[in-house]
Amino acid sequence: GAVVSQHPSWVICKSGTSVKIECRSLDFQATTMFWYRQFPKQSLMLMATSNEGSKATYEQGVEKDKFLINHASLTLSTLTVTSAHPEDSSFYICSARDAGRGQETQYFGPGTRLLVL
């Protein structure tokens, strides 16, 4: 149980284009999902908290207009990197909390590697 998937697993795009990344909880409902990014050899940095049916909460320094988050259902959250630039190249990882278990444990997806040329 507690499986989280991400799609795509990797993407290469041209500078200026937008990229959408999907995060799904496969066997549980997630009222809250989280989006992280990780640079090489660094820790996971929380970008935003995605709440089903409401606006996402962004961490300080994260541009909400650049990283659009939509949490349309209890099993799906999407992150759209708009007008991507090379500095947005990174490893993006989502996680989800199992609302049914009432725990604080977050289960992570496999990550999406984004390369912007």
Add this chain to the structure above:
Amino acid sequence: DQQVKQNSPSLSVQEGRISILNCDYTNSMFDYFLWYKKYPAEGPTFLISISSIKDKNEDGRFTVFLNKSAKHLSLHIVPSQPGDSAVYFCAASAGGAQKLVFGQGTRLTINP
């Protein structure tokens, strides 16, 4: 301000011996702690957690110890196996808050 710190960037242990990974935190409001294991280009995998009302939690080869007065937790893996080679992150959350704060990670290498 790094609220969760893993001061050892790497650790090398012989197969079959005990691996001890350490983590320190500064925020006294943290009341839930987790350990994750991560392979390159993959998402972290949850290993074990502990609530601040406990000082020890065990799951198979993995045991987490929490010393609240020292604001220190550790993960013990025994016996260590080659498949345990990965980067280990500790994380903490406060007061039911949903955010997790991660340490920098420790790369564990198990030598045959």
